[in-house]
Amino acid sequence: EAQVTQNPRYLITVTGKKLTVTCSQNMNHEYMSWYRQDPGLGLRQIYYSMNVEVTDKGDVPEGYKVSRKEKRNFPLILESPSPNQTSLYFCASSSMGLAGINEQFFGPGTRLTVL
């Protein structure tokens, strides 16, 4: 089954404790992206990747890192989480075509709480 998986689905942590949220897709997609969703602010893009070793900042990259060492994986790293990073995080992937990004497939989301 074609899918995007994220782990963990729920995480409660404390300020300053490094964490990684994993994202994996099994569709051989070139494009992958991370979004955060907050009430009243909607979905905002954090980072995206056009292919292996190619990453770029989205609208809200501060406090986050990403890497794309393999095509299928795109982990999101919070080196020193802060309470303002409490949010619902979505990973997405897509193939590329004439329209640029084709249909994006989204993961189920990771709800992160930073105390």
Next chain:
Amino acid sequence: DAKTTQPNSMESNEEEPVHLPCNHSTISGTDYIHWYRQLPSQGPEYVIHGLTSNVNNRMASLAIAEDRKSSTLILHRATLRDAAVYYCILRDVRDYGQNFVFGPGTRLSVLP
């Protein structure tokens, strides 16, 4: 990227057609129109996208105005499961950056 304007909310009755409007008066010739929706407690879900011609798929139809300054997502027969936030997004195919910007969308309520 050119901006889109959508109504904050809409209501529909079950089993009736729904027309969700999107205005994009500053659209460029290379902007594709994408629609996504987000069901409660789920990640966004692709619905449809198009450039100039009307598009149909199993989920919906996309009607694009001749001047491309507006478009309409058509759900032919709304069900309770179609209650969601619908996002209309413009993406310039020339933008290598591929930054994908979601707006506030339209919250669709479907009444039984």
